[in-house]
Amino acid sequence: MSSVQVGPDTVDDVQDPTPTMALEVVVIPVSDVDRALRFYDGRLGWRLDADVTTGPDFRVVQLTPPGSGCSIIFGIGVTAAEPGSVQGLHLVVADLERVRRDLIERGVDVSEPFHDAGGVFHHAAGDALQRGPDPQGRSYGSFASFDDPDGNRWFLQEIQVRLPGR
Missing domain, CATH: 3.10.180.10 (2,3-Dihydroxybiphenyl 1,2-Dioxygenase, domain 1)
Structure with a gap:
């Protein structure tokens, strides 16, 4: 008896020749992480998903707008884009x-x-x-x-x- 291995990419390829892609995160450049957090969480009321610091050169904050499948990320060391x-x-x-x-x-x-x-x-x-x-x-x-x-x-x-x- 033989078996066929079917992985996620194979299933997508059978149903649709274009693999599924979902926009998950958008990086927002900010100059002051805490001020941005007060705005997005406090003023806008977005859900705080993560606030992780691994050292003085890296902090990532993730928030999600109500009802959205896509989140934003900002922090220290996450983008070189201009605030x-x-x-x-x-x-x-x-x-x-x-x-x-x-x-x-x-x-x-x-x-x-x-x-x-x-x-x-x-x-x-x-x-x-x-x-x-x-x-x-x-x-x-x-x-x-x-x-x-x-x-x-x-x-x-x-x-x-x-x-x-x-």
């Missing part, structure tokens, strides 16, 4: 105004809602950004933004109905 250089992370929300109110009540300086004149995705800046939520109320079309203490920029994006296949 404040992350400028486009999106947090998907079902109700933009509700989340804005909650964050403002927590002391976070959140922008007014905005949309892009083209109606697709927001431009980084300029004339294409329009005040107020998407006038047609379309999913993917309304945004607000806020910065962490170092200037890393986050966007809230309202999605009520996902595009097919998403």
